[in-house]
Amino acid sequence: MMQTIPTWLDIPADSDFSIHNLPFGVFSTQNTPFPRIGVAIGDYILDLHFLVSEGALDGLSFELETLQEPVLNSFMALGNEAVRELRGRLQFLLSQATTEREAIEEEGLTLQVDATMHFPFLIGDYTDFYSSLEHAQNAGKLFRDPAKALFPNWRHLPVGYHGRASSIQLSGMDFYRPYGQIIDKELSTPDNPIPKFSPTQALDFELEMATIIGKPSELGERISAKKAEEHIFGFVLFNDWSARDIQRWEYQPLGPFLGKNFFSAISPWVVTLEALQYFRVESPVQDPEVLDYLKTSGERNFDIHLSVEIKPEDAQPTVVTQTNFKHMYWNVAQQIAHHTVNGCNLNTGDLLASGTISGPELGSYGCLLEITENGKKALTLTNGDSRIFLQDYDSVVMKGWAEKNGIRVGFGNLHNKVLPAK
């Protein structure tokens, strides 16, 4: 059992940002407006730029300048040795009566409510996987012969595709309901579908986790499943906002495009792989057996509770999904091994999303498409409203946290609001 680390800071017991977490982000304040790297702790942000300037991190073996840049990339590229070393020092500073404590208390801590968060890293490529068996089955049943819901490749490889990086934004940003081509039901016949130009009528969220790549790989280099986790800096919550009607019309034969790339969002704090080591669990048994390059052993999944709330304007939120990251059929090490098996290179700042995360039972589905069975079963919210897909001014709030033996490591909130089409 892991020992709880005491701290001289007052941290609420239910805080996502315990001393065991120390997630990384980039923030600025009104008085000090340049974006800089910080670590969330309780209700505060610990300013790493300040700690370096004060000499409080002296003696660490990596280049401390990486912690004074306006994005995390240089630090992330160092790999997880540096993360472990820095976490150790930060936990020491936050728990012991060091000579730096007074300076930290006076100048090194900012209340999160007083800070503006920035995108924490320069994003590279964005890949979206499709690694939840339950989601793939539920989605497949809605559109294909239910007996053949999964394509033949699904259990042999972690299906993935490339997404749009430019439109991935931060929690808190609102966005406009997208326009696009959707099928005009009045003009169309089964043999001759005719599109019209319209705001989407089927706006959906997708609950996902995203892996953020730290140590890069070279073109032509294959990362083994065994070594794959060495390339993971950490994780964020990810909402892969989707317009189902645009997606349905456009996606054959080359996959999703405008149905997805209008907007996606991440939570602002990157929770490190190191902080999640304590919450490992076994991966599901894979049947049939996978090819050698995809084989992993040991505990490769993570026990992270996930929830989704829909909050209409001026109303209380309704929890519509409760599930867990541990259900993933394909683990993140397998995703990385597969992604690079052909020599494709990974860069620091690449984002590898899990695909929609659904659990096995009702109430654990990761998107409205599954919850409402593509519009057949309306969802009732606590204020009496019903939803098939999302309405204007709806906010979607995602939460994620791991908790074991009184130790809690959480992701904070990921929330965005839908604005009317313009």
Added chain:
Amino acid sequence: MMQTIPTWLDIPADSDFSIHNLPFGVFSTQNTPFPRIGVAIGDYILDLHFLVSEGALDGLSFELETLQEPVLNSFMALGNEAVRELRGRLQFLLSQATTEREAIEEEGLTLQVDATMHFPFLIGDYTDFYSSLEHAQNAGKLFRDPAKALFPNWRHLPVGYHGRASSIQLSGMDFYRPYGQIIDKELSTPDNPIPKFSPTQALDFELEMATIIGKPSELGERISAKKAEEHIFGFVLFNDWSARDIQRWEYQPLGPFLGKNFFSAISPWVVTLEALQYFRVESPVQDPEVLDYLKTSGERNFDIHLSVEIKPEDAQPTVVTQTNFKHMYWNVAQQIAHHTVNGCNLNTGDLLASGTISGPELGSYGCLLEITENGKKALTLTNGDSRIFLQDYDSVVMKGWAEKNGIRVGFGNLHNKVLPAK
């Protein structure tokens, strides 16, 4: 008819890099090893970093520092006014007996054979379209009911999907034949395909052109078809190397992934939209009529001859494809209007590829999949060898050039060699 501009430089008559072209690239030399921006002219590179330092570009209305950066992005972001202004000045300097001529001749010109080319811009997102009617029909016939070769959406929107940016490299780079999952014909039955791990047995090229975005757009902003070309800095040749067997097994339902992302390549010189204005032609008639946001008028296609050669090791090349960019059913303005109609933002350095470019007749097909009808008809090379797909040590050479009334604007060569799987 356009007036030929004289120049005091000795430029071969058949050079791709006439004074009407002036394509932009990034180069270094042994003596001056830092990467800097240059313009190809005949057999030379005109060093723009040097020209700025000498004051030869003084008086231009944009920030000249943009031309002293190691990549083109800042300059490209300025938009095409700056390109026009700079081209005018460069053509003046290269044609008139200015006071700068001596300095340029002595220090401002480098032979291309003495230079190392670098990737000319920081790449943003990469999108691949599927805009050649002939290619879509040929590919569709090979895999689906020939009467339904095109999906119902094809004539209503320029189908596109997201590709991998990290593995896009420069002409001249060799790459290893990729490994991946392909169907094991011995173990598989029609109802139960079983994959094996193997180097691809179906390595193919894809002849494409790629649009490079200059002026960016904001998230939530729609670029009209009318204004779309304002966002185009220029074009390069693009080879979207593909592993057909990996692609076939993996691509359903979310599109190409490892069958494409092991390697792609661009030609090193970005030919500007400005240099291609003289070579505009009408776009093909679109039937059925497209939705309003996709309507364009005037000459929106470009008459650019394209060829592909296969060159086995120690053998002469064989021309296997001759086609033209003018055949594209969907023009680049339509691609941009469609890409942003949902509010998706474009960044400077984004690369929008055309999809494989095929013409209407035999000999004008842009990939081996079409040329050999997916392996059914072997191709004979001039050295007597035959090919279904590419073999180890084969090089593929792509060329592109526009020519009218003695004025030639070309792209140079794009060539890469296949190395054995490792």
